[in-house]
Amino acid sequence: MARAVSETHDEILIAASRRFAVTGYKGTSLQDIARAVGCSKATVLYHFANKEALLGKLMAPAITVLEALDARLAGQTGAAAQQVATEGFVDLAVRFRREIALLRGEFPDLLQQPAFAHIQQISERLVDAFAGHSDRPVARIAALVVLAGIAETCAEFIDIPDDELRPALLAVVRRAVEPVS
CATH class of the missing domain: 1.10.10.60 (Homeodomain-like)
Structure with missing residues (x-):
């Protein structure tokens, strides 16, 4: 049949x-x-239509949530931006860690595809929010390390329960990023 x-x-x-x-x-x-x-x-x-369309379909729910987070960050500054970025990205990464694992090691190449090109700009805005919109190199370096580290950690620890992974990630982020006054 x-x-x-x-x-x-x-x-x-x-x-x-x-x-x-x-x-x-x-x-x-x-x-x-x-x-x-x-x-x-x-x-x-x-x-x-092609392999790219297949990947796009697999990633669509995560991209929709990422775009919504980006929209929530618009107009946020300082500590508010850090909090929205921290909680929003940790929640996204925990929820879509299997999708993140699919992209492991291939993210830079995938950003070259038209369907994913806008993700680079969103990532840059996330780094800026994690840094509290600071231009200080130490704040921006910490923000980039945290953003990449969250994704890598979620891809690595796929089987840890959400209620354990989320608070651990939030605690690490809060220790790593420079608080904005």
Whole structure:
């Protein structure tokens, strides 16, 4: 009996997620995904225009939350910006740590793709917010280290319960960033 179109669509997403996690985005071909699903590459291309579209679909929920955080940061300054950035990014990273793990080590290359190009500007605004909009190098360095560290930690500790990971990350961020007065 043939699979339903939506079932195949979902199976492709699951297989792509697993393959990207194991061999990376660049190391995974559409043929690898098709083989994992038990369908043809043409079937994968029926559901997704290309590998980039497939990754875009997998990352869409996380990107939507990141864009909402960016919107919340607009107009925030100083300590308020730090608090919104800290809590918002930690929550996002904990919630979407499996998606973050998919991108591990490939984030700079992915930012070159049109669907992800705006993420670089959002990341820069997050660093600025973590730094409390300070131009001091020590504040900006700490902000960048914290931002990258949160993502890396969430990708590494996928199986730690949210209610343990979130407070640990918040505590580290609060110790690492320079408080704004």
